[in-house]
Amino acid sequence: MPPAALAPAGLWRDIGNAIRGVSRDYTQGSIGRAVVLLAIPMVLEMSMQSLFMVVDVFFVGRLGPDAVAIVGLCDSILMLVFAVAIGLSMGATAMVARRVGEGNLNEAAVAAIQVIAVGVVLSLPIAVVGVIYAAESLQIMGASVELAERGGLFTAIMLGGNVTVMLLFLINSIFRGAGDPAIAMRALWIANLINIALDPLLIFGIGPFPELGLEGAAIATTLGRGLGVVYQLWKLSDGSRRVVLTWRQVRLVPDVMIRLLRVSGIGILQYLVSTASFMGMVRILALFGDTALAGYTIAVRVIIFILLPAWGMGTAAATLVGQNLGAGNAERAEKSVWFTARCNTAFLFVVALIFIFFSRQIAGIFTNEEEVIRVAAQCLHIFGYSYVPWGFGVITVLAFNGAGDTTTPTWINFWVFWVVQIPLAWLLAVRLGHGPVGVFLAITSCQILLAVVGVVVFRRGSWKTQTI
Numbered sequence: 001m002p003p004a005a006l007a008p009a010g011l012w013r014d015i016g017n018a019i020r021g022v023s024r025d026y027t028q029g030s031i032g033r034a035v036v037l038l039a040i041p042m043v044l045e046m047s048m049q050s051l052f053m054v055v056d057v058f059f060v061g062r063l064g065p066d067a068v069a070i071v072g073l074c075d076s077i078l079m080l081v082f083a084v085a086i087g088l089s090m091g092a093t094a095m096v097a098r099r100v101g102e103g104n105l106n107e108a109a110v111a112a113i114q115v116i117a118v119g120v121v122l123s124l125p126i127a128v129v130g131v132i133y134a135a136e137s138l139q140i141m142g143a144s145v146e147l148a149e150r151g152g153l154f155t156a157i158m159l160g161g162n163v164t165v166m167l168l169f170l171i172n173s174i175f176r177g178a179g180d181p182a183i184a185m186r187a188l189w190i191a192n193l194i195n196i197a198l199d200p201l202l203i204f205g206i207g208p209f210p211e212l213g214l215e216g217a218a219i220a221t222t223l224g225r226g227l228g229v230v231y232q233l234w235k236l237s238d239g240s241r242r243v244v245l246t247w248r249q250v251r252l253v254p255d256v257m258i259r260l261l262r263v264s265g266i267g268i269l270q271y272l273v274s275t276a277s278f279m280g281m282v283r284i285l286a287l288f289g290d291t292a293l294a295g296y297t298i299a300v301r302v303i304i305f306i307l308l309p310a311w312g313m314g315t316a317a318a319t320l321v322g323q324n325l326g327a328g329n330a331e332r333a334e335k336s337v338w339f340t341a342r343c344n345t346a347f348l349f350v351v352a353l354i355f356i357f358f359s360r361q362i363a364g365i366f367t368n369e370e371e372v373i374r375v376a377a378q379c380l381h382i383f384g385y386s387y388v389p390w391g392f393g394v395i396t397v398l399a400f401n402g403a404g405d406t407t408t409p410t411w412i413n414f415w416v417f418w419v420v421q422i423p424l425a426w427l428l429a430v431r432l433g434h435g436p437v438g439v440f441l442a443i444t445s446c447q448i449l450l451a452v453v454g455v456v457v458f459r460r461g462s463w464k465t466q467t468i
Contacts, residue, residue, distance in 0.1 A: 031320075031332060035340050038319055043312035044185045051192045053301040056217050059199045061366045065294040067214050068367070070151030072297030073141045074158055076282040077130075081162045082169070083275040084122055087268030088115060089173030090401040091260050093315070094322045096177030097402065100242060101326020108243045112174045112236070113250055114257045118264075119170045123163035130159020141279065142286025142293075154214045161222035168225050171232040176319055178243040183235050191228030195220050263404050270401075270410035277417035281439055284429055292436045295375025298366045302376075303383060306351050313344045314394045318402025321463075325403055330464040337399045337458070345391030355384035375436055382440040386447035393451025396458035403463040412453050421446040 053075075060067050092115040099108035130137070135152035137159075143151065168191065172184035198220035205211025212219065236245045285296050317340040324333035355362070363376035397409045421442055428438030 031335050031339055034320060035316060035336060035343065038179070038181060038316035039313045039340065043309040051305065054305045055196050055199055056221060057298055057301045058366055059203050060214060060217050061298070063214060065291055065369055065372055066147060066150065068294040068297050069290040070138070070147060070154060070214060072282065072293050073138050073143050074151065074155045075297065076141055076279045077137050077155065078158055078162070078165070079275040079278055080272070081126055081165050083271035084268050085119070085166045085169035086271045088119060088264045089169045090267040090406060091264030092170060092173040093177040093318060094263060094402055094404045095260060096174055096243065097319050097322030098326040098404070100178050101323040105242060108178060109245055109249055110253055110256055111260060112243055113245060114253060114260050115170050115174060116167065117252060118257065118260065119166040120163060123166045126162050127160045130162065131156045134159065142283050147290065151214070154218045157215060157218035157222060161226070164222055164225035164229055167229045167232070171229065171236065174236070174243060175241070176315060177322065178241065179319065179323065180241050183241065187228045187232045190231050191224040194227055195224030198223060263406060266410050267401060267406040270406055270413055273410060273413040274417050277421055280422045281425060281443065284425055284439055285436055287430065288435055291369070291371045292375050295372045296379055296436065298363060298372065299376040299379035302362055302380065310344050310348055310391065310394055313340050314398035316340060317395050318398045321399050321402035322404070325464070337395060341392045341395040344395055345388055348387040348391040352384040352387040355380045378437055379440050382437070382444050386444040389451035390447045393447070393454040396454040397450070399458060400463050403466045405463045405466040408457060408463070412450065412457065416446050416450045416453065420449065
């Protein structure tokens with residue numbers, strides 16, 4: 001990070017205020033300071049989000065490769081929920097940030113209520129279908145009949161409680177759009193602490209708790225997320241934040257909801273495109289057995305744990321884009337993106353070195369199965385080569401979303417993930433006989449391609465005229 005960004009007196013005080021959740025106007029003053037102060041709580045928030053995955057696979061790994069494979073297959077299904085939640089959260093963040101930038105806090109609160117209502121409504125059919133067809137869903141993803149039967153209850157609990165995932169994402173997007181990322185961070189602290197405490201107790205039956213095995217992990221995760229949502233709702237209504245919800249505002253406003261769905265609908269499609277590609281990767285890997293799938297599951301959870309902080313920096317850039325466009329300062333919005341991209345690339349360069357040189361040691365933390373370690377290490381090692389260019393790619397793509405332009409990154413994702421990645425993975429893994437390594441090479445190549453396309457398209461500047 002450039003020294004100039006760290007030089008001004010009082011930075012540490014401002015960082016402390018950012019972590020505590022003190023409101024601040026991010027459309028004025030130093031761009032570097034604005035990025036730092038927004039990014040720190042958002043990076044911490046995303047670290048907490050990714051901690052769910054690492055903690056679960058750490059304890060589930062003690063139950064054997066089959067249990068890890070079930071978690072991986074369920075993850076691929078649950079990614080559909082994440083896609084909807086992330087797509088909606090992009091629209092929510094952009095809309096709330098724009099209203100806050102305009103100084104219209106009442107309209108920001110109205111938009112927030114529409115976001116919550118849509119999230120609840122969308123989660124209900126997912127829960128019903130997920131509970132009824134849990135085992136069948138695992139079989140569609142490539143699980144054997146025996147593996148699907150063993151993982152049916154775990155999957156039913158995770159999908160049945162998907163409203164906690166949905167609301168955790170959506171309400172945090174409201175806080176981020178309002179420039180209050182510290183509250184989003186705290187909600188995930190609470191959710192994670194509960195999950196970390198309950199995971200070993202419910203999985204292994206420690207003390208007075210029943211030994212529930214794999215299902216214990218699902219219950220711990222769902223309870224943790226649920227209590228995180230309770231905290232979020234309390235902070236939205238206690239009157240201490242910039243966006244405050246009151247009972248008189250609790251109503252559906254069709255005009256606002258239509259605008260939200262117009263922006264978010266393409267965002268949901270954007271992440272459904274990438275999610276479908278991820279499911280395709282899992283489906284191809286399932287052809288090579290449960291061990292390959294378990295290794296990939298471990299690697300992906302480690303990767304997400306590391307890369308979600310980078311996503312947090314991208315979300316900070318998106319918030320700055322939305323607020324500065326709302327304030328009529330497109331030049332400041334663009335400068336914020338490039339500054340954040342440089343910082344993100346420096347961080348991911350360090351991550352890449354760690355993954356390339358210490359992949360086996362990292363994989364060995366989660367399992368003692370040598371073959372599973374080998375597959376996970378290969379995945380971490382190969383993926384590491386894409387991280388430096390991806391540092392720019394993730395920031396520029398998320399910046400489009402912050403401007404309310406969700407169409408452009410949707411097309412980018414479609415061409416990169418569907419037209420290129422899925423056929424390339426099939427070709428390398430199956431037709432040319434490279435197995436799981438072929439899948440890893442395809443994903444790495446497409447991460448680099450995504451970065452190149454994202455930067456080129458962002459530089460054109462069409463996002464500066466987007467209205468929401």
